[in-house]
Amino acid sequence: MSKPEASTPRERYRAQVREEIKKHAWEQIATAGASALSLNAIAKRIGMSGPALYRYFAGRDELITELIRDAYRSLADTFRARAEAGAGLDGLAHALRAWALDDPQRYFLVYGTPVPGYHAPEDTTRITSEIMAVLLDACAAEQPPAAPPSPLETHLAGHRDWAGQHPAPPSALRRALAFWTRLHGVLSLELAGHFTGMGFDPARLYTAEAEAVAGH
Known part of the structure; x- marks a missing residue:
């Protein structure tokens, strides 16, 4: 936008x-x-x-708010563009990594340690909801074969405020959370330099995690 x-x-x-x-x-x-x-x-x-x-x-808080708003809007636009081009979970995963590597400071401002004493305004929450809605759409579209609900899925069926009004079933909610937590975990460690000297390619680890979440 x-x-x-x-x-x-x-x-x-x-x-x-x-x-x-x-x-x-x-x-x-x-x-x-x-x-x-x-x-x-x-x-x-x-x-x-x-x-x-x-x-x-x-003041400082207004400037930080603007930077955070710009960062979230950038990711929301990136996700939307990839989804409109036909990308599924794999495509969104690689879009997320490319976006993070393009500007690590932007990534850490919104997904790193919170700024002490600062509270983001509600309009940034609306932008993050746009990001999650695109992810939930992809998760709902790539549903695995039907299976009995897991304990987490049963829990998410009644605890889905974070998904807004999205109609995704509990299995898609679980998949979206796995995507968000696992991939952000790898990205955060990579961008912070915690893989340095470990002797493997973080891109391959990230791809493996993305494929696992997507069910490949």
Whole structure:
């Protein structure tokens, strides 16, 4: 989903400055982490006074919110595009890995350690629901042969708030959770460097986990 274009020169200039501020914020996060994000430091980098910068972002939390919103929106758009192109669980799995490797700091901002003292607004939850809806669609479309429900599936039948109003059956819910937890687990360890020196290719481990979840 593309962002609406600014309609006046003033709006276009404001949008340009906000994008520049976010660019420097990402650079600062890559160097020192999100918890050390400083609007005053960014202002100095772009030759702007602190008070002037606060005309574009009211504070650190608003800037972090914008970065988180952009990150989730990027993944939601990536998933939707792949699904519309016919990708199933395998395709979504590899889209997730490519998205994470393309910008590890973006990945860790939304799937790493929460920023101390920060609480994401509800509109970001709506975007994450879009991501999960695409995943649940894929899981429901690739259902394995019918089998007696597992204990987890029985539990999920009555505990499905995280799936919103999606009509996926409990077996698809279980598959979506397995996809999300197992693949994020491998990605988080890989991006944090925990596989360094272990002598195997993390891409092969990730592919094996993706295939296991997809039932191949």
